């Protein structure tokens with residue numbers, strides 16, 4: 001499969017499978033051992049990494065429906081023993097990571113503009129928690145199809161066609177593109193709902209399984225065992241299991257960005273980058289790195 005971002009055929013691949021947990025969510029008849037095969041791919045031209053198995057609409061729906069509810073947590077713990085109820089609850093209410101995300105968005109946005117951001121949209125933003133007061137002073141919209149109730153002061157748009165009924169000063173999209181089967185299709189959708197004055201913001205994890213010393217390295221993961229959130233025994237058991245199996249079975253993150261590939265995605269979608277940066281992100285579950293881009297239409 002050619003690179004999903006730049007179209008190059010210069011791709012390095014590693015054979016692997018779809019993880020047990022994702023299989024169980026997308027295929028009700030799944031039994032361990034009957035996992036779909038896939039390849040983890042790396043584009044030598046733009047450095048984008050991805051799996052060549054792409055979820056279809058129905059599989060995507062089944063994987064993400066009632067995301068992180070009790071059924072999700074129990075199924076996940078069954079296959080990934082470290083994913084306890086406590087871990088799930090912390091991910092659902094991590095105010096440390098949320099505050100850092102809000103501060104980053106504010107600093108990038110208000111570094112480049114002193115214009116009031118009156119109408120703002122959080123594309124794919126669940127209940128709209130990422131908003132701060134200064135963003136969307138007149139109206140805060142969230143585009144979300146899960147049916148989750150928005151937080152106070154935020155209005156949900158659940159139909160994609162309705163997105164075009166408004167004009168936005170700012171459109172943000174946080175921690176979504178690493179999950180999307182067809183990222184370029186969603187970039188086109190973003191392009192369609194903004195105008196020449198709209199400022200856009202995307203945030204994704206900074207991770208690449210093909211780069212040594214990345215978050216996927218054994219030493220980085222062993223550090224997690226000393227985080228009190230995790231059960232040391234369960235985490236050790238889990239890593240023992242996965243190091244015996246195929247390399248990095250496909251989980252929820254199916255796209256892995258670098259600064260270079262994120263810039264390429266903007267360029268290929270007719271956007272112009274204003275600023276792209278990598279930052280540290282502290283969270284209750286451990287520290288990570290995120291990439292964020294501020295951009296507008298060409």
Ligand SMILES: [Zn+2]
Pocket residue numbers: 003004005006007008043044045046047048
């Ligand atoms: Zn590429």
